[in-house]
Amino acid sequence: MHPPKIQTFDVPAGVNFDTKGIRREVAEYRRTPFGLYMSRPVVGRASAWWIESWLLPDLGLVVTDWQWNPGHEREQDFYLDVARIEPGEGTWRTTDLYLDLVVKRGLWTEVLDVDEFVEAVAGGLIDIATAEWALHRCHATVAALSAHGHDLDAWLAEQGVVLTWQGPGEQVRPAG
Template sequence: MHPPKIQTYDVGSGVNVDNKGFRREVTEYRRAPFGLYMSRAIVGRESASWIESWLLPELGIIVSDWTWNPGHERHQDFYLDIARVEPGEQVWRTTDLYLDVIVKTGEWTEVLDVDEFVEAVATGLVDPPTAEWALHRLTEVTAALAVHGHDLDAWLATRGITLTWREDGAARAC
């Protein structure tokens, strides 16, 4: 069992550092009152070529939209990580809490990696207060998506949040 994945998003340096210490150049960072947007290429991964993510601290989620390579397409629109998101002036930090949600707009919402979450709590990698917080976030997210017809944008609009994506057409725009 791996410890929670911690990433940093260094806006000042234009890099994203993953949990293994790999530094990746970021094409665009964009701040909004509700969060931080990141867009970068994915290097060395056969299935995907690009990722765009919104870090939303108040909601405890990271919303990602992937550009899949031919033959690796997935029937999904958004991938959400339940995470602690710590904003900073120049560097943001996230701690992934194992629980993930996949959304196919207007069709369905699916929760993933509950088994990893349970194991992380059982082995002490996630303490009980953090586990409870993560479960509350998961419950809020899935309930809100269900109420809004599995439409992430519709739910976020009720919170005053509008996510914008790359405009070059390489990724799906919402």
């Protein structure tokens, strides 16, 4: 079992250190009162070529929208990671707490990686208080999404959170 995945978002430098510690150039960072937006190319992953994420510290969620390569498309609108998010003046940090949610607008929300979460707790990779917080965060998110017809935007708007997505802009999907 792997330890919790940590990412660093260095806003002034315009880089993201991914969960493997690899430095990734960021096309755009945007701060708002409720979070931090990041948009960057995906390098070295056959399934996707662009990633956009919103770090929402008050909700304990990282909301991601992927641009998939042909043949790798997934039946989802958003991927949510339950995470501890530490905002900073220049650098933000996330610690992924294993529990993930996949949202298909208007249809369903699915919780993923419960097995990894249980194994991490049993192995002492996350403490009991953090595990309890992550479970509460996950359940509250599923309940809220269900109450809003699995519409992430509708639920977040009620929280005063409006996510805007820039997309890859003029970026060209890599060949191959």
